[in-house]
Amino acid sequence: MLRFLLRRFGYLVFVLFVIALVSFGLNSIANNNPAALLAPRGASAEAIAQIKANLHLNDPLYLQFWHFLTRGPDIRGTKSGLMQWPPSLGYSFVKQRPVTEVILDKLPATISLALGAMVLWLAIALPIGVLAATKARSLLDRVSTFFALVGLSFPTFLLGLLLLYVFYYQLTTAGFNVFPAGGYVALTTDPLEWAHHLILPWFTLALTEAAIYVRVTRSSMLEVLGEDYIRTARAKGLPERRVVYRHGLRSALTPVVTLAGLDVATLLGGAIVTEQVFGLDGVGRLAVLSVSDGDLPVVVGVTLVAAFFFVFINVLVDLVYALLDARVRVD
Amino acid sequence: MALLEVDDLQVAFDTEDGRLRAVRGLSFSVEAGQTLGIVGESGSGKSVATQSMVGLTRGARISGRALFDGDDLLTMAPENLRALRGNQIGMVFQDPLTSLHPQYTVGWQIQEAILAHEQIRKGEARKRAVDLLGQVGISQPERRVDDFPHQFSGGMRQRAMIAMALSLSPRLLIADEPTTALDVTVQAQVLELMKKLQAEYGTALILITHDLGVVADMADDVLVMYAGRAVEKADRRTLYYRQHHPYSKGLLASVPASAAHAPGERLIPIAGQPPSLLHLPSGCAFHPRCPYVMDVCVSETPELLSVPSIASENRPSENRPASENRPAGGHVSACHLPPEAVGPSPDAESRRERAVAAGRSTPVAVLQDEGAA
Numbered sequence: 001m002l003r004f005l006l007r008r009f010g011y012l013v014f015v016l017f018v019i020a021l022v023s024f025g026l027n028s029i030a031n032n033n034p035a036a037l038l039a040p041r042g043a044s045a046e047a048i049a050q051i052k053a054n055l056h057l058n059d060p061l062y063l064q065f066w067h068f069l070t071r072g073p074d075i076r077g078t079k080s081g082l083m084q085w086p087p088s089l090g091y092s093f094v095k096q097r098p099v100t101e102v103i104l105d106k107l108p109a110t111i112s113l114a115l116g117a118m119v120l121w122l123a124i125a126l127p128i129g130v131l132a133a134t135k136a137r138s139l140l141d142r143v144s145t146f147f148a149l150v151g152l153s154f155p156t157f158l159l160g161l162l163l164l165y166v167f168y169y170q171l172t173t174a175g176f177n178v179f180p181a182g183g184y185v186a187l188t189t190d191p192l193e194w195a196h197h198l199i200l201p202w203f204t205l206a207l208t209e210a211a212i213y214v215r216v217t218r219s220s221m222l223e224v225l226g227e228d229y230i231r232t233a234r235a236k237g238l239p240e241r242r243v244v245y246r247h248g249l250r251s252a253l254t255p256v257v258t259l260a261g262l263d264v265a266t267l268l269g270g271a272i273v274t275e276q277v278f279g280l281d282g283v284g285r286l287a288v289l290s291v292s293d294g295d296l297p298v299v300v301g302v303t304l305v306a307a308f309f310f311v312f313i314n315v316l317v318d319l320v321y322a323l324l325d326a327r328v329r330v331d
Numbered sequence: 332m333a334l335l336e337v338d339d340l341q342v343a344f345d346t347e348d349g350r351l352r353a354v355r356g357l358s359f360s361v362e363a364g365q366t367l368g369i370v371g372e373s374g375s376g377k378s379v380a381t382q383s384m385v386g387l388t389r390g391a392r393i394s395g396r397a398l399f400d401g402d403d404l405l406t407m408a409p410e411n412l413r414a415l416r417g418n419q420i421g422m423v424f425q426d427p428l429t430s431l432h433p434q435y436t437v438g439w440q441i442q443e444a445i446l447a448h449e450q451i452r453k454g455e456a457r458k459r460a461v462d463l464l465g466q467v468g469i470s471q472p473e474r475r476v477d478d479f480p481h482q483f484s485g486g487m488r489q490r491a492m493i494a495m496a497l498s499l500s501p502r503l504l505i506a507d508e509p510t511t512a513l514d515v516t517v518q519a520q521v522l523e524l525m526k527k528l529q530a531e532y533g534t535a536l537i538l539i540t541h542d543l544g545v546v547a548d549m550a551d552d553v554l555v556m557y558a559g560r561a562v563e564k565a566d567r568r569t570l571y572y573r574q575h576h577p578y579s580k581g582l583l584a585s586v587p588a589s590a591a592h593a594p595g596e597r598l599i600p601i602a603g604q605p606p607s608l609l610h611l612p613s614g615c616a617f618h619p620r621c622p623y624v625m626d627v628c629v630s631e632t633p634e635l636l637s638v639p640s641i642a643s644e645n646r647p648s649e650n651r652p653a654s655e656n657r658p659a660g661g662h663v664s665a666c667h668l669p670p671e672a673v674g675p676s677p678d679a680e681s682r683r684e685r686a687v688a689a690g691r692s693t694p695v696a697v698l699q700d701e702g703a704a
């Protein structure tokens with residue numbers, strides 16, 4: 001188990017290094033002059049050159065990358081760098097703040113959105129998927145297939161706007177002020193308001209995702225229910241519910257876990273559309289705004305954070321596998 | 332009354348290509364503590380027949396009767412049938428590699444079987460699982476009980492399956508090709524084990540196989556199935572030495588060192604393929620592959636009729652219908668050949684040849700297997 005973990009950890013570090021290299025390289029190619037952004041308006045060319053030199057922006061690229069990893073540009077004495085603890089992602093000249101701080105500010109909203117939505121879509125999709133599989137070809141199966149297709153072909157922004165229209169606009173104009181239009185309240189500030197503000201975004205994501213999960217759960221269950229060991233479970237005289245859940249779902253969960261891991265990892269890099277529609281100040285909105293502002297250090301930072309989540313959650317999924325499936329452990 | 336009495340069992344599946352009749356009127360019985368061997372080629376309906384009785388075939392149309400200890404398995408409430416499964420009727424399946432759940436330990440799976448039917452504490456169930464594993468010849472059972480199936484060899488997994496099937500001392504054990512997936516030495520060990528445990532527990536056994544050699548060591552009675560029907564039924568000795576149906580004869584000829592077959596002689600596989608159950612041949616389903624095919628075989632389906640025993644062999648023959656649906660211990664065969672033409676003797680062979688010569692309107696030199704398609 002330890003070797004398994006170490007190997008996965010090595011893989012994580014390697015992937016992050018490669019992504020840092022690539023995104024740093026892209027950043028340098030775009031190469032607008034951060035010194036000009038940083039200097040006061042109307043500063044002389046010499047002053048800008050001086051700032052540029054202070055930031056080591058004249059150094060060769062490999063040296064700059066090394067600095068990015070180890071100490072970052074020296075701004076007001078901030079010691080920063082990816083390999084420092086706590087790791088730092090550099091400095092945003094547009095926002096005049098360390099990138100790490102900027103991203104950490106936005107992460108809670110994104111994490112709340114992604115994890116909450118996942119819990120919700122699994123809670124919706126797993127029972128329906130299992131039922132659709134055990135009653136294959138029944139009315140319920142057909143209905144769920146139909147809604148899954150609708151859900152699959154329904155764009156997130158449309159669903160988000162639709163929910164806003166019905167549950168915010170219509171209800172509010174009718175005099176029921178049930179849901180807020182958007183925004184984010186920190187969990188630590190007020191847990192109830194936190195959930196209250198997130199309900200519509202959660203449903204927006206969950207309903208579009210649930211469609212896929214119903215299909216995956218159903219087909220995975222159908223395959224598993226045809227396995228010989230399910231026949232054995234029935235031959236033992238177990239109640240059918242136990243056969244389906246304890247024996248069937250246990251095996252059928254594997255592809256669902258993989259998919260959920262990938263989806264959450266993607267969402268943690270920013271649920272761009274949903275965050276935009278509901279004005280949630282998350283990583284996705286940050287990325288969009290930074291791209292249009294030309295705030296490249298933040299763009300690189302968000303890329304790295306997203307990549308980190310992606311790889312990290314993949315390792316996590318592997319771990320869950322190892323726990324779910326005894327055979328992986330001995331490899 | 333026998334422990335299990337099956338009468339006119341029919342099982343059909345509605346497939347995309349039409350109705351597939353996998354079992355077409357099967358009757359047999361098993362006495363307590365006895366062994367019935369069911370033999371037949373792949374696809375003859377052995378598994379479907381036995382599994383549909385205990386409710387393990389989904390989406391099958393089943394009719395007939397299967398009285399277990401007087402209660403009809405086919406019509407009882409699913410909940411009652413579930414209570415019998417694993418408890419009174421144990422099952423062992425063909426492929427031990429896929430028949431155990433890969434994500435639970437072997438011990439847990441045996442424990443679960445016990446706890447499904449008995450209200451005892453977990454620790455006690457576990458102790459019984461360890462005992463059972465020991466009984467089926469797994470060494471160091473206290474340690475192996477927590478192993479996952481992939482840590483067991485194929486033979487050990489089948490032993491574990493047997494332990495699980497016997498965990499509640501069932502009155503009937505259905506073993507569906509329990510040794511097919513194992514190598515030869517392990518096969519013998521597993522069969523030996525089943526024989527021993529059967530004697531210990533007094534369990535009745537239905538042993539399904541397509542290997543008559545396995546039946547030779549184990550079975551009291553033998554049922555030969557072809558295309559969803561019984562074509563011959565007899566006690567083991569009779570079937571080996573005085574078989575009547577050409578299909579049984581063919582099966583025996585394909586077994587090494589059987590009575591029908593002198594040592595050193597080459598195996599003669601039965602020519603042709605089993606018929607499609609969607610498009611059965613007319614008359615006797617075996618006729619396209621039968622070396623003794625006569626005109627009547629193409630037009631008329633032979634009934635299961637009793638075959639006279641040795642004492643009456645030389646009396647003029649007369650096809651008598653079997654007195655009951657279940658000929659207790661009697662020898663029955665569904666073939667148009669004269670009933671006294673039994674066994675591999677030259678005399679019987681010449682009787683068959685004479686019947687064939689008289690029964691064909693056009694001489695057929697070679698058997699045709701195209702008819703099966």
Ligand SMILES: Nc1ncnc2c1ncn2[C@@H]1O[C@H](COP(=O)(O)OP(=O)(O)OP(=O)(O)O)[C@@H](O)[C@H]1O
Nearest residue numbers: 344351353372373374375376377378379380541608
């Ligand atoms: N669920 C099902 N749906 C449709 N057809 C089925 C189903 N199960 C079995 N059959 C068909 O029923 C026939 C009999 O199958 P069965 O498994 O009983 O054969 P068998 O005698 O046990 O053969 P084997 O020696 O290969 O195990 C086969 O033609 C098979 O294709």
Ligand SMILES: [Mg+2]
Nearest residue numbers: 377378379507
């Ligand atoms: Mg079978």
